[in-house]
Amino acid sequence: MTVWFVIAVPLVVMLFALFMERVENRLKHVAVRGEEVEEFLEQAQPNEVRALYGHGIGRALELFRIRRLGGRATKLRPRRVRG
Incomplete structure (x- = not known):
């Protein structure tokens, strides 16, 4: 045994x-990298902060990246965040 x-x-x-x-x-x-979170927290707009609160960091960073690209990403259109 x-x-x-x-x-x-x-x-x-x-x-x-x-x-x-x-x-x-x-x-x-x-x-998510720490640098991305720091940049998000420094430059986030109200709709992105609401997305962070309601849907988590993934969705909030997605909205942030779309805004930084200048709306050039047509496939990733921001969804309306209930608030």
Whole structure:
């Protein structure tokens, strides 16, 4: 019984570490950079702040990027934010 325990524990720990590495890699690509958040907080307009409050940082940064591009992105039109 002890032999199986000695073999199983390192394997379980190794599999867990590999799984967590995959999760971390996905989060690195999805995460928002600190510089983007700082710039947003310094230059945000009221509708973008309402989007931050109502829909989260992802939607607020999307509106902020669209405004910075000057509305050139026709596919990403800002949605009306209820407020």
